[in-house]
Amino acid sequence: MKIEQVIQTNKFRNEVHKAGLNILYTAWWLKTATYKELKDFGLTHEQYNVLRILKGKYPQEMCVKDIGYRMIEKNSNVPRIIDRLVDKKLVKRNQGEQDGRQTVIQLTQAGLKILASSTIKINELYDNILSLNNKEAETLNNLLEKIRETEA
Amino acid sequence: MKIEQVIQTNKFRNEVHKAGLNILYTAWWLKTATYKELKDFGLTHEQYNVLRILKGKYPQEMCVKDIGYRMIEKNSNVPRIIDRLVDKKLVKRNQGEQDGRQTVIQLTQAGLKILASSTIKINELYDNILSLNNKEAETLNNLLEKIRETEA
DNA sequence: CCCAAATACATGTACATACATGTATTTAAA
């Protein structure tokens, strides 16, 4: 569906303005599809993201700050997201040894397990709903990185 | 900044997967810049969006449902966003006349005023930070609309 | 005409963002 239909207007100041809204809507669309897939696992998009980040270093632990650096949404309140994951026993939280200020986080077996099965679903989702070939995706990536050249 | 640096990884399954993350990040980046601009006006991104939508029909009123149809994020809880706008006296809420179930919303003079001045800032922002020319933006719009072809 | 279903909106809950502030620990300058 074209963005004009999605938000029921064609009053864009120019093609660049339209691109801004198109990016915002596409992100919402993708996030919503992801949420629906994760619902069966009792995970949110953000919780899943944290689990994936932890998997990247597993079996090493990671401190909260390093997890935050790798989040897509940089204002994520990582300690609070970890609270939910601890409640569900998907990660363990411990005091840092080298640096007492740090809290170090590690995936549990349950966390690894739920991550493995949910990742299968998420990969399928991405393969199925993102209607782009590799070459088009490359062009898209270049344009998105160009649009962000002015780093606010 | 390339998405690899942003989320400190280069483990993408393929270029399409990377594009998905790039879209999510770019949307967050744009939304954050918008938030900062709107902060001076005491508005959130979503409140501003509702004001703009109302402006599209002004001086006509709009019902809550029609506002919702035009929102970028389709799960927005429009009644609640309107609550804040009513508190700030930027819009007026009235019982619908033709259909008693409806609530009709209209911009106030204060709403028109704050919308005018904030829109100047937002337009400047878009012109300044979105580093794309019209032709590139057109390509980007086409790719974003293509990626959404499978309407979840 | 009557009443069940549909519709429009409000409201409640869990979780998240955006941001300010508090607390404990480490670092580094005097």
Added chain:
DNA sequence: TTTAAATACATGTATGTACATGTATTTGGG
């Protein structure tokens, strides 16, 4: 060495999303 600044994280508040449910009004089949 002592202590102020910086750092890492936790926590509090306002606002928003995602979704379920409640309430009032309208619609439509019998």
